């Protein structure tokens with residue numbers, strides 16, 4: 729990256745931080761979109777605290793996400809997810825990465841819409857499948873046909889994710905560049 733690039737990126741991050749006036753930023757989208765990893769970089773650029781709702785749930789339950797699904801079921805996970813997100817949205821100056829199903833839950837979605845700016849990190853099936861295949865920590869994909877499951881989730885969820893304030897493609901480029909794309913898109917959104 730050139731010095732000029734860095735300077736303008738920093739300037740854009742500062743401008744956005746000012747315009748947000750403390751309002752939480754919430755990342756939504758499918759498993760593998762990059763909410764956790766891009767979110768961490770986005771927070772660093774904006775000088776904000778980064779929080780991942782899955783990590784908060786794991787800490788509160790003293791169990792991993794797969795253990796929560798196995799021992800308590802998805803329903804309890806979703807209820808806990810909503811409680812955690814509701815509490816976190818009271819914080820100022822945060823970047824919050826949600827789990828892929830959070831925004832799909834109508835109650836959680838209403839909380840996010842009311843209390844934050846939401847960003848849909850979007851990616852195609854092939855990209856998502858390659859990324860989620862690197863780890864086996866996503867209970868919903870422990871099926872005989874994980875690619876087919878992902879495809880069905882995409883069909884069900886994309887119309888809902890589209891309700892986010894902005895959409896940014898999570899391209900297969902360094903995650904810092906995706907974070908920069910989010911900043912550019914948010915500045916553009918806030919201009920209107």
Ligand SMILES: Nc1ncnc2c1ncn2[C@@H]1O[C@H](COP(=O)(O)OP(=O)(O)O)[C@@H](O)[C@H]1O
Nearest residue numbers: 759760761762763764765859898899900901903
């Ligand atoms: N823009 C990107 N380019 C390449 N790999 C990425 C990108 N964004 C995320 N990844 C990788 O994809 C995987 C899933 O990312 P993660 O942030 O956990 O997604 P999510 O939280 O949305 O499920 C991780 O291995 C991460 O390093």
Ligand SMILES: O=C(O)C1=C[C@@H](OP(=O)(O)O)[C@@H](O)[C@H](O)C1
Nearest residue numbers: 758759760782827828829866867
């Ligand atoms: O899409 C989903 O329903 C889920 C996504 C996961 O988070 P990531 O999207 O960060 O992988 C995690 O919350 C859980 O496995 C359920």
Ligand SMILES: [Mg+2]
Nearest residue numbers: 763764826827
């Ligand atoms: Mg995540």
